[in-house]
Amino acid sequence: MMLDNLLAPLRHLGHSTINAVWKLGVMSRFLLAIIAHSGQSLLRFQLTIREVYFAGVLSLIIIVVSGLFVGMVLGLQGYNTLSRFGSADALGALVALSLLRELGPVLAALLFASRSGSAMTAEIGLMKATEQLEAMSVMAVDPIARVVAPRFWAGVISMPILAALFNVMGIFGGYLVGVVMIGLDEGTFWSQMQNNVDLHFDVINGLIKSLFFGIAVTLIAVFEGFDATPTAAGVSSATTRTVVTSALVILALDFVLTAFMF
Amino acid sequence: MKRSIIDLWVGIFVAIGLASVTFLALKVANLTPQSNNNSYTLIAEFDNIGGLKVKAPVKSSGVVVGRVSNIELDTQRYVARATLTLDGQYHFSRDTSAEILTAGLLGEQYVGLVQGGEEENLKPGDRLQLTSSALVLEQLIGKFMTSFAEGNNKAAAADAAAAETAP
Numbered sequence: 001m002m003l004d005n006l007l008a009p010l011r012h013l014g015h016s017t018i019n020a021v022w023k024l025g026v027m028s029r030f031l032l033a034i035i036a037h038s039g040q041s042l043l044r045f046q047l048t049i050r051e052v053y054f055a056g057v058l059s060l061i062i063i064v065v066s067g068l069f070v071g072m073v074l075g076l077q078g079y080n081t082l083s084r085f086g087s088a089d090a091l092g093a094l095v096a097l098s099l100l101r102e103l104g105p106v107l108a109a110l111l112f113a114s115r116s117g118s119a120m121t122a123e124i125g126l127m128k129a130t131e132q133l134e135a136m137s138v139m140a141v142d143p144i145a146r147v148v149a150p151r152f153w154a155g156v157i158s159m160p161i162l163a164a165l166f167n168v169m170g171i172f173g174g175y176l177v178g179v180v181m182i183g184l185d186e187g188t189f190w191s192q193m194q195n196n197v198d199l200h201f202d203v204i205n206g207l208i209k210s211l212f213f214g215i216a217v218t219l220i221a222v223f224e225g226f227d228a229t230p231t232a233a234g235v236s237s238a239t240t241r242t243v244v245t246s247a248l249v250i251l252a253l254d255f256v257l258t259a260f261m262f
Numbered sequence: 263m264k265r266s267i268i269d270l271w272v273g274i275f276v277a278i279g280l281a282s283v284t285f286l287a288l289k290v291a292n293l294t295p296q297s298n299n300n301s302y303t304l305i306a307e308f309d310n311i312g313g314l315k316v317k318a319p320v321k322s323s324g325v326v327v328g329r330v331s332n333i334e335l336d337t338q339r340y341v342a343r344a345t346l347t348l349d350g351q352y353h354f355s356r357d358t359s360a361e362i363l364t365a366g367l368l369g370e371q372y373v374g375l376v377q378g379g380e381e382e383n384l385k386p387g388d389r390l391q392l393t394s395s396a397l398v399l400e401q402l403i404g405k406f407m408t409s410f411a412e413g414n415n416k417a418a419a420a421d422a423a424a425a426e427t428a429p
Contacts (some may be wrong), residue, residue: 046265053268057275087366096290161279168282171290190289195319199291226316 037145046254047150055116067166071173092193095174105169109213113246117221121242123224125235159214300350302386312396322375357394
């Protein structure tokens with residue numbers, strides 16, 4: 001009895017470890033299943049386009065507004081710090097590099113996960129709870145091919161576009177604060193940026209990052225929806241899990257990708 | 263939601279994405295010097311390059327005329343060999359000198375070229391004959407300290423001599 005109480009935490013640890021590994025394995029097989037079943041969503045591209053509208057187009061507002069404000073804050077804070085060292089000229093480079101390398105891909109992915117990822121999970125989870133997925137199977141329509149794969153590809157397509165737009169809006173915000181509001185020289189702002197930003201090293205690597213984030217976030221979103229307990233409480237906790245897991249995975253993946261790229 | 267409206271919006275969305283990437287490539291990143299195939303290289307050897315880095319600008323009279331494309335150590339003579347990739351439209355005479363300068367007090371280091379007087383121009387792959395190294399702050403302070411100490415010694419000696427002759 002005493003021994004049992006002592007071993008309980010260890011057993012708990014072992015249980016959650018096995019669960020985590022098991023879930024990782026199921027998720028990898030799910031990704032392979034999506035890729036194997038994506039023929040239909042690529043041939044009948046209309047399905048994917050519809051999902052791009054819901055995942056990407058409807059996220060435009062939040063991406064534009066947050067990008068603009070992040071860039072403006074970067075401009076203000078960067079100016080305050082840089083002017084202490086007498087190098088306020090480098091503001092353009094600072095804003096562009098921090099956005100392109102880190103903030104653009106990461107923040108766009110976090111916003112995308114909370115705006116579109118959660119919606120995907122809730123939608124698929126609710127389809128499962130109301131037995132629409134089973135009904136599809138009965139009608140010999142594969143739910144992975146018809147429901148999951150189009151959403152997955154829509155997320156993968158939308159994410160780099162949203163990240164690029166976030167970068168552009170952020171740089172515009174930095175320009176607004178640096179040049180229009182504070183009054184730095186416009187030519188210096190852009191030329192410092194152009195001298196310090198490299199197309200392959202900074203721009204392309206940032207977009208590759210956002211592509212990885214797109215795959216990760218959408219995979220988590222559709223998996224959690226597909227895996228949800230088919231009850232109201234189950235769908236709600238699956239949606240929460242999507243946002244939390246996506247955020248953690250984005251940040252962890254960002255560290256790994258940064259270590260490899262830069 | 264009608265299908266044609268969705269198509270239109272997704273089209274706008276993708277167009278915005280393409281426009282953003284183009285803007286980032288053209289306006290934010292520098293596409294010009296490396297991709298320009300109309301360029302040639304020169305070699306400059308320095309005793310000490312200080313903090314010069316690959317991709318640092320090469321300037322003449324303050325105008326950027328190229329970039330440092332490679333830096334390596336010549337293991338025969340132990341000098342730093344910098345490869346300068348210059349824009350094809352700029353030519354320099356054979357006795358052009360290169361020096362490593364610093365932009366501002368603590369700014370980045372760059373290579374400055376000063377045009378010489380000879381008629382003949384440098385050809386691609388040529389070596390610049392006249393180079394002067396980067397100013398290394400520690401060495402500068404070291405020199406200053408020695409000369410300062412010497413000055414002090416001299417002054418002390420003069421004082422002592424004056425004190426001896428005075429009484």
